Amino acid sequence: MFFSRIIRAALGRFRSSLKLRSLIYTVSLSGTALVVLGGLLSVNIGNNLFDTRTNAALKESNKAAEIIENHFSEANGYDIAQLNQYLSLLLSRIENEGVTKKRLVQFYSTDSNLEDRQLQSLSSQLWPENIKPDNLITNLTSKVQSITIQLNKGGQSVPGFLTGQLITLPGNHVFKLFLIYDLESEQQTLLFV
Numbered sequence: 001m002f003f004s005r006i007i008r009a010a011l012g013r014f015r016s017s018l019k020l021r022s023l024i025y026t027v028s029l030s031g032t033a034l035v036v037l038g039g040l041l042s043v044n045i046g047n048n049l050f051d052t053r054t055n056a057a058l059k060e061s062n063k064a065a066e067i068i069e070n071h072f073s074e075a076n077g078y079d080i081a082q083l084n085q086y087l088s089l090l091l092s093r094i095e096n097e098g099v100t101k102k103r104l105v106q107f108y109s110t111d112s113n114l115e116d117r118q119l120q121s122l123s124s125q126l127w128p129e130n131i132k133p134d135n136l137i138t139n140l141t142s143k144v145q146s147i148t149i150q151l152n153k154g155g156q157s158v159p160g161f162l163t164g165q166l167i168t169l170p171g172n173h174v175f176k177l178f179l180i181y182d183l184e185s186e187q188q189t190l191l192f193v
Contacts, residue, residue: 050186061179067093068090068177072169087120087175105178131180140164141166144164146164148161148162149162151180162179
């Protein structure tokens with residue numbers, strides 16, 4: 001009974017006051033427009049952020065291959081010990097060089113003859129054990145291929161990006177070069193937006 005009187009009084013006031021109706025309609029339309037535009041902007045920012053980071057990761061992967069190829073381009077007669085030593089140095093350089101934060105690197109030797117498999121397969125110290133790139137990216141070529149992955153960081157799942165490509169070293173030693181890019185900061189940015 002009490003609520004029905006309040007509702008009737010509010011409806012009566014709404015019908016009789018042009019200012020109140022204008023105010024309610026204006027606030028309702030503005031709120032709706034704000035929600036719709038905010039949603040569209042969030043989606044657009046998210047897509048652009050992911051595309052930008054993806055393109056940067058692909059460029060950095062190509063740059064890593066270029067670093068390796070440039071380092072060995074003048075090689076005439078590296079022996080296995082020298083190749084292993086240079087690969088260790090290049091691993092550290094590739095981890096830290098680029099326009100974004102540190103990435104994880106794995107060189108995986110694909111020498112088919114076990115006797116020739118004297119070149120080491122190397123990985124960054126923090127390479128996640130649960131990430132097996134050969135299972136994720138198949139049919140590698142010298143062109144960069146990529147997929148999105150989930151990384152476990154501090155007990156939380158964060159998005160990541162895995163790239164892979166084939167690299168040929170002196171002596172026709174073929175390596176698979178894999179790089180992992182952590183997208184945690186991009187995820188934090190999206191949560192903020």
